[in-house]
Amino acid sequence: DQQVKQNSPSLSVQEGRISILNCDYTNSMFDYFLWYKKYPAEGPTFLISISSIKDKNEDGRFTVFLNKSAKHLSLHIVPSQPGDSAVYFCAASEVNTDKLIFGTGTRLQVFP
Amino acid sequence: DTGVSQDPRHKITKRGQNVTFRCDPISEHNRLYWYRQTLGQGPEFLTYFQNEAQLEKSRLLSDRFSAERPKGSFSTLEIQRTEQGDSAMYLCASSRGGGMDEQFFGPGTRLTVL
Numbered sequence: 001d002q003q004v005k006q007n008s009p010s011l012s013v014q015e016g017r018i019s020i021l022n023c024d025y026t027n028s029m030f031d032y033f034l035w036y037k038k039y040p041a042e043g044p045t046f047l048i049s050i051s052s053i054k055d056k057n058e059d060g061r062f063t064v065f066l067n068k069s070a071k072h073l074s075l076h077i078v079p080s081q082p083g084d085s086a087v088y089f090c091a092a093s094e095v096n097t098d099k100l101i102f103g104t105g106t107r108l109q110v111f112p
Numbered sequence: 113d114t115g116v117s118q119d120p121r122h123k124i125t126k127r128g129q130n131v132t133f134r135c136d137p138i139s140e141h142n143r144l145y146w147y148r149q150t151l152g153q154g155p156e157f158l159t160y161f162q163n164e165a166q167l168e169k170s171r172l173l174s175d176r177f178s179a180e181r182p183k184g185s186f187s188t189l190e191i192q193r194t195e196q197g198d199s200a201m202y203l204c205a206s207s208r209g210g211g212m213d214e215q216f217f218g219p220g221t222r223l224t225v226l
Contacts, residue, residue, distance in 0.1 A: 032212045043203055043217030051212055089154050102154030
């Protein structure tokens with residue numbers, strides 16, 4: 001049972017435009033959500049997080065939105081840059097546990 | 113470079129052999145995690161430690177797998193009697209702990225079982 005779902009395996013965006021990556025979850029006990037970026041041959045790198053008491057968190061070009069009623073979160077990257085090309089993973093954890101549950105990832109390609 | 117190191121980076125072994133991987137976390141981090149990632153999937157949780165105590169183990173961690181963190185610093189993950197299905201990227205991560213704290217991942221050890 002996939003508790004965290006990323007339904008778009010890939011996304012292609014022009015440099016300078018907005019990239020929107022989506023993530024859906026099924027577990028109501030999740031209270032902390034994270035986005036990681038992964039380049040080939042490297043481990044995932046933490047990007048941004050949001051707790052369930054918020055609906056938005058912003059860090060520079062990256063903004064994460066959380067819609068608890070829809071069990072949906074999204075990552076916005078504005079403006080997109082070629083260096084943002086990577087696989088993006090959404091992850092979540094339940095109250096009182098550090099165990100992260102990851103989605104299957106979305107490969108973002110930013111072209112000039 | 114996140115500061116989490118793993119050794120070796122690659123391991124090729126024959127089915128039935130035992131393998132051991134090492135993870136060195138960021139020095140001030142109390143919590144250490146092991147995940148496994150197969151092609152086309154996200155990382156899957158295996159186990160984690162608070163200092164030297166193993167707090168949680170996934171059902172994925174069969175009795176052929178054992179993890180230790182003897183002095184609360186580095187950790188080892190051993191797989192006995194490897195099977196072809198064990199071929200994967202094994203990722204280690206660490207965090208300060210205490211909840212809602214990002215985990216910093218190492219580069220991973222890629223295991224290939226022939």
